[in-house]
Amino acid sequence: MKRMVKLLGLLPSFLLASVLPSKAQQHDDHKNCGHHVMQQKLYEKYPELEKSEADFRTTVLNYINQMDPDALPRSRGGDTIFVPIVFHVLHNYGIEDISDAQIYNQMRILNEDFQKRNADTSLVLPLFKDRIGNAQFYFRLANKDPQGNCTNGIDRIYTYKTNFADDQSKLNQWPMQHYLNVWVVKSIGSAGVAGYAYKPISVGNIWFWDGIIILHDFVGAIGTGTPGRSRALTHEIGHYFSLDHPWGPTNNPNVACGDDGIDDTPKTKGATVCNLNDATNDCDTVRANIQNFMDYSYCSVMFTKGQATYMNFIANNSLYRKLLFSPAARVATGINTDGCFNCYFPKNDCAPVVDFNANRLFTCVGGSIQLRDYSRDSVVSRVWNIPNATIADNTALQINPTFNTPGWTNVGLTVTDTKNQSSSTTKNNLVYVSDGNASLRDVMRFEDPNQMSEWPIFNYFNNQFTWERTNRAGLFSGWSMMYKNYDNRVFPENVRGSSDNDYDDFFTPAYDLSSYAGTVCNLNFWTSAASSKTAIFSNNDSLLISFSPNCGATWITLKSYKANELFNKVFTGDYAPETLSDWFARTVTLPAAAKTANTYFRFRYYPTSDGNNFFIDDIGVSAYPTEVATTQRLADNFIIYPNPTLDGRPTVSLAVTEDAQYTLSITDMVGRTIHTVASSQISKTNSQYTIPAGVLNAKGVYFVSLSKNGQVVNSQKFIYQ
DSSP states (O other): OHHHHHHHTTSOHHHHTOOOEEEEOOSTTOOOOSHHHHHHHHHHHOTHHHHHHHHHHHHHHHHHHHSOGGGHHHHTTTOOEEEEEEEEEEESSSTTSOOHHHHHHHHHHHHHHHTTOOGGGGGSOHHHHTTBOOOOEEEEEOSBOTTSOBOOSEEEEEOGGGSSBOGGGOTTOOOTTTOEEEEEESOBSSTTOOEEEEOHHHHTTOGGGOSEEEEGGGSSSSTTOOGGGTTHHHHHHHHHTTOOBTTBSSSOTTTSOBOOSOTTSOOBOOOSSOOTTOOOOTTSSSOOOTTBTTSSSSOOOBOBHHHHHHHHHHHHHSHHHHHHTSHHHHHHHTOOOSOOTTTTSOOSOOOOOOOEEESOSEEETTOBOOEEEOOOSSEEEEEEEOTTEEOSOTTSSEEOOEEOSOEEEEEEEEEEETTSOEEEEEEEEEEEEEOOOOBOOOOBOSOOGGGGGGSOEEOTTOSSOEEEEESSOOSSSSOEEEEEOOOOOOTTGGGSOOSTTOOEEEEOOOBOOGGGTTSOOEEEEEEEEEESSSOGGGOOOEEEEEEESSTTSSOEEEEEEEHHHHOOEEOOSSOOOOSGGGOEEEEEEOOGGGOSSSBEEEEEEEOOTTOOOEEEEEEEEESSOHHHHTHHHHTTEEEEESSSBSSSOOEEEEEOOSSSOEEEEEEOTTOOEEEEEOGGGOBTTBOEEEOOTTSOOSOEEEEEEEEETTEEEEEEEEEEO
16 A cells, blocks of 8 residues: 555646546547547647656556456555546426436446446456456445535536537536545537546546436436446546546557457457457457457456556545545545445435426416426325416426416426425526517617516526626617626636527517518617637637417427527627627518517527627517618717726717717716717718726716707717726
8 A cells, every 4th residue: 555655746737737538439439539639639738747647647557457456445545435526417397307216226237347347247258357456446426515415426417418419518527535426417528429528637626528328218218318338437437536447548449459458458449349259460469359348349348457446546546536535525425335235225204395397388378387296206296386377287297388477477386295294496587478468569788677568588507698688889879688608717617517508588478560561671780799719710709580379389480590500709808899880780581470460579599609699689570671760860870889988088989870960978967068070070081089097087978969050969878987
């Protein structure tokens, strides 16, 4: 043990603060993982790491390979290694929201595999039967969460980050020194990847990269899982304890001979099919150990004794893995440590976890939606509570309430389990009920906050990326609607939950467009947007506009704008439009199906982390396209920016369309003129004017007025703060 401890001093500190990803395979078509590619990228950036990692690994392997593998229990004093584990199930109420039973099934498989209890070791080829290793790891679902609350070790999170998952999907990570975190997802960002894990030496103390991500259908052998895929998590935990593939630290099986450095795993090219009748091995004098858990054959049934020894060395000597097995971790996680093989189930009886979902969150008075109870933990009864709604049976698993009152509505649910334990939750302002009153309506400029009660915003995943009414910019007023996509979070929040794959909506009130039947009718609006990356055309942000003739029951696509159609410029900061030239006119000609007496419009934004804030203003319906409908408003107008101003020197951007006598004047709150811009300084070709320093000698509210031939044609307020 002293020799093991000494080895820790051989690892430089900068290596402990670096990350070398190690992703694993998918089942059916054997698509590869990204370990080698990502590691090489890191080496290209930090070339000194490659030699340091190689030197350290050589030293460790020399020690491991000199040991008697049968002396493994003695090498760590005979202590059993207990591994507290938590499964974070990221889901959008689809098939990826796997059952507790499927996770319990996976736990059984893990314990069998890491304790040499799996029955299929009987299938191991005779050559390798005496090499089968027993790591003696006992995996236990956590019984306490980080706050000390009761848990069954399964944490369900409703999130869009279940799609194309990556490190940003590692939501609600529990402390790595106490828990092995596993995130179960619907899909992984690197196409063809079933899961991935980082090695502990690579992660070091960078906690937010630790843990395992794995596809839901590679968890367990029941539910969405299958027996053939159920060893994927065993493979990933092997990486978690620093094992390589048998052919070495690359992801190129069946290409070239390689070696993981462990003596009792033969050199191999790796296998991508399970052919036990093929006794050849072009890389060694004995055939390849294709039944190894770290291979790609999908007939995996064993670790070797050398691999088990290696994982035990890491468990006892890698700082954060060592802490994972400490007495403090056992107390913090509340795991059962009595050595019982079948004790991977949670030992305590927690109150049921309440959860429910709706098929949609928008309807009208007299309309209904579908709500379903997704609560867990042996729920036997429930009671729904929805104010101002009629429910046929408020104890049913699935209900279709009818809503009687317009506005935002809360939904509550109380559930009771077999032990008569109850839990309740209420989702406030979950459902929006429109009054259904339709009219032709004026252009919406978002100036009056009272109008927003008819323009509901849906932040489906309750995060910081969402639509909001803002006074940061406006086309012809100080207000607009903004999709907030600039990520101003700071560490550690900014390492989780980027806007990639999110989506959010706002809805209009009902429009009566029946008078346009048989004639041209346009949906008009203005947008302003910026990309945070130089290559605008490679950005994938988009805006989808739809309409509904039946109060949101169904939606029909009108127009989808892609990033290269939306973005005006590249802006790496917190974007807001500053001049009229930053705004683009948009017109969508409405089809006959949209010209009903009760038509709703939905604006849905799909952001990416490469995007930025998106603004929309002056939404209206007209027989004319936007450019014609707004000509009069465009004429003789201006924008003041920044507003508010901090230095007292805002710029006025003017849009004058005639060769007339224009003057610009600035007045204070009492109407006293404090500055005038002569007509000689204003023309169609001279449209920018910055208020000189010293004009505003006190902080407060001021007004800018534009006069044409002696008549005031526009006036706007700005603030000096």
